[in-house]
Amino acid sequence: MRGLPRRIVAQFAVDRRVLALAFARMADGIGNSFLIIVIPLYVASGIVRGATFGLEEAMVIGIILSLFGFLNSSFQPLTGRLSDRFGKRKPFILIGLGGLAATNLAYVVAESYLSLIVIRGLQGVSVAFIIPASIALVNELATTEDRGGNMGVYNTFRLIGFGAGPVAAGAVVNLGPYTLPSDVAIVGIPADVSISGFDAAFYVAAVAAMIGYALVTVLITDPDATKANAGADLSIPIRDRSGKHLLDPIFTLGVASLFMAAAIALFATIQPQVNARLEQGSTWFGLQFAAFILAQVLLQTPIGRACDYYGRRPFIVGGMALLVPTTLVQGFIFGSEVMFLARLGQGIAGAMVFAPSLALAGDLAGEGESGSKLSVLTMAFGFGIAIGPLSSGALVGYGFYAPFVFGAALAALGTVLVYTQVEETLETTRSIPGRSDE
Known part of the structure; x- marks a missing residue:
């Protein structure tokens, strides 16, 4: 690379924290997009019971899915402003990923339409903590000469996760139920217990969010300038x-x-x-x-x-x-x-x-x-x-x-x-x- 201009070399350099954040978003993107396929199947399976508030089942499914996007978008300006006010990005991302992991697990015990609506709504709010803080962090880790490339890398991995999730979700559901061998132990699941395809999908989504949480915890730090300029x-x-x-x-x-x-x-x-x-x-x-x-x-x-x-x-x-x-x-x-x-x-x-x-x-x-x-x-x-x-x-x-x-x-x-x-x-x-x- 000796003969290349410094600016061109800089274009292909991506901050390791941006890569870590991109991989974290890819992981939680896989888990979150799982639910786009799984939730309608879960509702249609007959497992979910309770009042539909006078609405057709298809309408309830639409409300469950759209509530996520509505709350997610509505809360983003608030969480983005708060992350600016406190001069911190990492804690907001971790709050969102933690909330996403917890709500993914909550689906395992959700058996009513109301519980699904509440859980999906909480997921929308959780992701609203992740997106503005993540984009802001990528922006602050970049410079004018490489900002576009860093944004591109971040969005590419996020989209890979979002695109891969629905493809894998159908297979996970259809291949169930799963029986854990006696020498395998998962928190909250006794050995030799059969896990339905739906529960397996919810566990996969939760694990994906936990992987993202671990990556952010270990590899991400807030730039000093972010805290120094809080409250602008x-x-x-x-x-x-x-x-x-x-x-x-x-x-x-x-x-x-x-x-x-x-x-x-x-x-x-x-x-x-x-x-x-x-x-x-x-x-x-x-x-x-x-x-x-x-x-x-x-x-x-x-x-x-x-x-x-x-x-x-x-x-x-x-x-x-x-x-x-x-x-x-x-x-x-x-x-x-x-x-x-x-x-x-x-x-x-x-x-x-x-x-x-x-x-x-x-x-x-x-x-x-x-x-x-x-x-x-x-x-x-x-x-x-x-x-x-x-x-x-x-x-x-x-x-x-x-x-x-x-x-x-x-x-x-x-x-x-x-x-x-x-x-x-x-x-x-x-x-x-x-x-x-x-």
Whole structure:
């Protein structure tokens, strides 16, 4: 590497604490995404009893799953602000992971709809402690020259965990029950006792959260600057205080993240309509759904590193612009293969927006403000993921194309907002790779 510019070498260096945090989020992501598959199966199995409050079982399942996202997103600004106020990230991450492990275990004894709702709600609050503090810690461990790459690495591992969980969850449930041999002892489980596939899945989710807890405990430390700058100005303005633009750039990025997430999530809840239109089975739908995550996993890190080199804004604007046609075309497609490519294109667009947006917001966040500022983006993304499925369910009755026209319009508006309200944060674009670093 002697002949490479120092800046290029720095791009490929990732702080070991960022890697540790990325692995911890991958572990808890596996456990948490397990439940997306397991909870509906658990409810449908007949094990869960009790009052449904006059609602259909399918509606109760929807409430259980959506409550997590709603509480998670709602509490993120509060926990992000508190982590800034106290100048600590690690304790907040540990509180969240500990809560996640405990609530995963609680499912083993949950046998009523009300208990499932309470547990899932507590999980949403627990994860709200993890996300803002984690993103803020990655931001503070990075520098302007490697912030995008670090954000990309962090998000890549998180997405790997989130994508692997549902795949493994079905197998764990279907292969049960499991009988422990007499020479194996697990806390709370006597030897030679049969464990159902559902309980095994809950134990796996809890162990995954505990692994994340152990990694953070041993390998993560708060930067000195975080505590030194605790209690900085934590307000989140809507108007641009500099007077250059109408809207604050971080607020604008939050709005764009909400629009992006909503456009991406339109696909999730209209599986019957998609399969009927394309005359395909659930396997093709699964592949199309996974195409977005695949693109994210493959591209988050290289795009993050590239935005450290060429600037944040070109990738964000380009990604939002690419989101318009890749969303719109899905409403007019009649082939499974073309739908897969469109979803892959959406994934590329998302990868171009997400890590560079976090990096740009991190550049703008002052010392001790990362938790508050970056939680705007993570909260907005969470609400977008919730709004997208609701929108598609409401609009698909007007025609198959309607949800996707709506999503493309949101993406177009987001493109205009970013283009007009957000400026580049890197002082200069980097030199072309291979040139000497003067």
